[in-house]
Amino acid sequence: MIRLRLFLHSLGPIGVISIVILIVLLGSSLLAPWLAPYDPNQIRMSERLAPISGEHWLGTDTLGRDVFSRLLYGGRVSIMLALAVTVATMLIGLIIGTLAGYFGGWLDDVTQAGIHIFQGLPGLSFMIAIAGTLGPGVESMFIALVVTSWADFSRVVRGEVMKIREESYIEGIRAIGGNHMYTLIRYVIPNMIGPIIVLFTVRIGRVILSIASLSFLGLGLQPPTPDWGVMVNDARPFFRSYFHLILAPGLCIALISFAINCIGDALRDALDTKTEKAGWLS
Amino acid sequence: MSKAFQSGWLRQRKHEAVKHVSFSIGKGETLGLIGESGCGKSTLSRLMVKLLPFDQGKLFFEDTDITKYTMKQLFPLRTKMQIIFQHPDSALHPRQTILQSLVEPLLLHQITDRKQAIERVMDLLAPVGLNEEILSRYPHQVSGGQIQRVVIARALTLSPRFIVLDEPTSMLDVSVQAQVIDVLKTIQKQFDLTYLFISHDLDLVAHVSDRIAVMCKGEIVELDQSKKVLNEPVHPYSQKLVNAFRGYQTNR
Numbered sequence: 001m002i003r004l005r006l007f008l009h010s011l012g013p014i015g016v017i018s019i020v021i022l023i024v025l026l027g028s029s030l031l032a033p034w035l036a037p038y039d040p041n042q043i044r045m046s047e048r049l050a051p052i053s054g055e056h057w058l059g060t061d062t063l064g065r066d067v068f069s070r071l072l073y074g075g076r077v078s079i080m081l082a083l084a085v086t087v088a089t090m091l092i093g094l095i096i097g098t099l100a101g102y103f104g105g106w107l108d109d110v111t112q113a114g115i116h117i118f119q120g121l122p123g124l125s126f127m128i129a130i131a132g133t134l135g136p137g138v139e140s141m142f143i144a145l146v147v148t149s150w151a152d153f154s155r156v157v158r159g160e161v162m163k164i165r166e167e168s169y170i171e172g173i174r175a176i177g178g179n180h181m182y183t184l185i186r187y188v189i190p191n192m193i194g195p196i197i198v199l200f201t202v203r204i205g206r207v208i209l210s211i212a213s214l215s216f217l218g219l220g221l222q223p224p225t226p227d228w229g230v231m232v233n234d235a236r237p238f239f240r241s242y243f244h245l246i247l248a249p250g251l252c253i254a255l256i257s258f259a260i261n262c263i264g265d266a267l268r269d270a271l272d273t274k275t276e277k278a279g280w281l282s
Numbered sequence: 283m284s285k286a287f288q289s290g291w292l293r294q295r296k297h298e299a300v301k302h303v304s305f306s307i308g309k310g311e312t313l314g315l316i317g318e319s320g321c322g323k324s325t326l327s328r329l330m331v332k333l334l335p336f337d338q339g340k341l342f343f344e345d346t347d348i349t350k351y352t353m354k355q356l357f358p359l360r361t362k363m364q365i366i367f368q369h370p371d372s373a374l375h376p377r378q379t380i381l382q383s384l385v386e387p388l389l390l391h392q393i394t395d396r397k398q399a400i401e402r403v404m405d406l407l408a409p410v411g412l413n414e415e416i417l418s419r420y421p422h423q424v425s426g427g428q429i430q431r432v433v434i435a436r437a438l439t440l441s442p443r444f445i446v447l448d449e450p451t452s453m454l455d456v457s458v459q460a461q462v463i464d465v466l467k468t469i470q471k472q473f474d475l476t477y478l479f480i481s482h483d484l485d486l487v488a489h490v491s492d493r494i495a496v497m498c499k500g501e502i503v504e505l506d507q508s509k510k511v512l513n514e515p516v517h518p519y520s521q522k523l524v525n526a527f528r529g530y531q532t533n534r
Contacts (some may be wrong), residue, residue: 171328
């Protein structure tokens, strides 16, 4: 418990608020089947565009579906997909970045060229091009997101590895007889866990935003899937008269990416002071 | 039996860090290697334990030509030659306790199991002047002098016969320097070790070495008995070096 309190303290007030927001959003998404008052996909044309009331907390949409229920379900696919995409990106980035940074030479030149090309491409347009070519759906969105974000990850990992490679404990373990594999797994990767965790959180936030964008553009998740991005798009024709239809899912997207980004920032600060203190002590 | 190292026509990258260097170190001897910063001392030390590949020349370890040894062939030999570096603050894995770092070489080479490794580490603490208390700490909780002792103990776990000391005390306080040097001298006798002692501090090198090699711009310009180099240096660079160190006393 003391460790937890220390951890929360080091995150600062914004970090703690962000964690609370994230827990609420994740929890409600997870518990949606039990919390939702209605089936999110049940269409009742007689009740279409109902106003906010005790019966429908956030009213109903153009097909008479309960907006609050859809909102609860709306994060599930995006968050799961964002997690999957970020894990995949991280694995690719970790492998490419580590090998390029550690071995250097032609391997580094080749991967750097690739990274530069992918970083030079405009992210969203490229993503739309891939998702559009492959056709809308979860799989194509996954591919589009991974293809457009592995380069950033690799670049950061490469930089970290190059920094660690110069430390004398790397030469030390090599002299003791640790081979490259041993050195990488036992020495290089554990010493960049901090930056990786930070990068991981920041990336998830960005990926959730990208998923919402793609879904809004009609290239991501397809209606009738209850999803925040899809809901924003569905509500677009009516938002002048029924602005809460667009506000509710929009707010959810904004809140979750804001919270995750703040956690990433707070985590970075918390980890930075730690390393600074360690440096100061030694 | 003598331990002979021969290397010549060495080259690193395009600028020749080490060139035409040839020398040998006798068993139980301490060879001091001295020279200004950037003259190739450290490069030479890494070439000698094959942390860097070299372009030309030959390298012998106990009459075995290890020039063409691959990393795999070299693995058993790693126990016999060790290297100790300059920077104590980055010498150990920051996320491993001192104990983990100390038993690691034995476990890596599968010489003993964990229990025996810990016993062996315990036996080595006294010779390097450490106590058990330190074992559960992390490197950033330990002073530079203690880190160097830990690093020395870590090298000793593998019962090496040859240790390269790459400016092992240059980052330490003068008082701690003397202690670490004492430790090095004691264990040299106790474990019958051969040293290559690299430093840019002439006094220190003269104090620990049997013979001194003076290095300048990648070449060894003078190699002789410590006293001789110190008292009657032949090469202009060695003369400059010796005079500079004597400067404190004679020129004033």
